[in-house]
Amino acid sequence: MNEPVTEQQALHLYPELRVLLAVRRAGWIFRELREGEETVGIAGSFNRRQYSDAIFIFDRHNVAAARVLDDSYGGGCVWSRERADLEEVVTDLLGLPEPGRRGAPTLIRRSSLLWTP
Numbered sequence: 001m002n003e004p005v006t007e008q009q010a011l012h013l014y015p016e017l018r019v020l021l022a023v024r025r026a027g028w029i030f031r032e033l034r035e036g037e038e039t040v041g042i043a044g045s046f047n048r049r050q051y052s053d054a055i056f057i058f059d060r061h062n063v064a065a066a067r068v069l070d071d072s073y074g075g076g077c078v079w080s081r082e083r084a085d086l087e088e089v090v091t092d093l094l095g096l097p098e099p100g101r102r103g104a105p106t107l108i109r110r111s112s113l114l115w116t117p
Contacts, residue, residue, distance in 0.1 A: 023044065024044075041057055041059075067093070078105040
């Protein structure tokens with residue numbers, strides 16, 4: 001079994017993780033994404049009454065993120081990014097205004113009725 005890595009060790013190996021420290025300190029929750037015994041990524045989420053933000057990190061250049069409104073605020077995804085750079089996605093996500101504020105995304109992206117697994 002692998003030994004846990006300290007925060008300083010992780011930053012030494014992967015300096016781009018520095019952007020995630022501020023996110024984690026702001027109350028985000030992170031979980032390991034696994035396929036069997038192998039770690040394949042990290043998922044993070046931040047929930048407020050009116051929305052949830054989520055980020056999925058598979059490597060430093062394969063990151064996806066989204067903001068989803070609660071049903072009582074219209075429900076649905078109002079912002080997303082895929083296959084982008086970690087620092088870029090985190091900066092964009094943290095820069096989103098709160099729902100109802102000037103500049104906040106409002107157009108709800110509805111999913112297609114045709115979904116194939």
